[in-house]
Amino acid sequence: MTPTHNHAYILTLSCPDRQGIVHAVSGFLLERGSNIEEAAQYNDHDTGLFFMRVQFACGAVNAADLRSQLGSFAEGFAMRWSLHETSEPVRTVLMVSKEGHCLNDLLFRWKSGLLPLDIRAIVSNHRDFYQLAASYNVPFHHIPVTAATKAQAEARAYEVIENEGAELVVLARYMQILSDDLCRKLAGRAINIHHSFLPSFKGAKPYYQAHDRGVKLIGATAHYVTADLDEGPIIEQDVARVDHSRTVEHFTAQGRDTESQVLARAVKWHSEHRVLLNGHKTVIFK
Incomplete structure (x- = not known):
């Protein structure tokens, strides 16, 4: 038999x-x-x-x-x-601007077999990482964004996402605010990394805000993208201890390490189908 x-x-x-x-x-x-x-x-x-x-x-x-x-x-x-x-990796598109620490970390983990992803493309509003993309044999799409072309650029980015059949979009420090329409289209399948321990220190230069306030912990938050800026369901967070002797440059370097680790864990859990949405919260079966 x-x-x-x-x-x-x-x-x-x-x-x-x-x-x-x-x-x-x-x-x-x-x-x-x-x-x-x-x-x-x-x-x-x-x-x-x-x-x-x-x-x-x-x-x-x-x-x-x-x-x-x-x-x-x-x-x-x-x-x-x-x-x-389980044999089918999650088709993924990564989006990035000018800071590549999260992008580099995700690509390395993926190529090392640590993330069950099929990274189909990288979209960026800058050219900085086209050589990095080429070294991993991942198509790189440079889509510049200005105030006048934002809508067209976003449409082009969504076209890439759809053409690649992406089940997951990772904003690996993509520093453009997505429109409400695109947020709705990507609901439940777009993960952002925020360089702060939400809901504290939103907006620009959070590490400068944290340094100015003399905080003792800095952190990072990975969350699903929604039309409410930086308020989507949280997937993962972590913190690092700092003190008065650290400069803002130290804060930033430590923060980038934390961001990379937090985003990698969130992407891993999502790609292993361990994250379930529960209204504005998540249930995570680790």
Whole structure:
């Protein structure tokens, strides 16, 4: 008898909480010959919502049939759900301006096999990193932005995103404010790194603001992009300790290291389908 080739999947879901959801999901997968390899769930008592992530192997049902059957199953629970094959990396477009520390870090981690991404393109409003892109064999799209051409430039950038079939857009220090329209188009699939521990020190030169206030901790925040500037659902944050002896240049250098690490973790968790949206917050199954 020829052995069945199992495919690995990740199922994420959210729905109104009620008794028996875990049992029902487990039973659904068992009936289709699946083996659960990892599972996590969370009940948000404030919103009454239930969240779950299940990684499983299945060889008895193909992906198309599994999705179809999941659709019927989910209706009974009013579920929002998604199913991903673990063998398929997340198609990604990176966007950057003139500071390349996050871009360089993501490219290195991706090429080292540490991020399950398929980086399809880099978009920038400056030419600074075209050689870096070439060294990783990633197409580089230089799309200048001025006040007069902002709308056209944004349309060109979105065209690149759509042509590449990007499931994820990472603003790796892309210093342009996206329009409300583009934010809506990219809802839930665009991650920004903010060079501050939000909600503190918004706007320009946050490290100068932090230095002026004599803070003892500086940080970085990775969040989903929304039309409300720097107020999207937070995915990851971290801080670094500083003191009065440090200059603003030290603050900035330490901050860049923190930004790179925070963004990398956020991108990793998103690409492993560990982040579920919960209104203006996130649920993260690490």
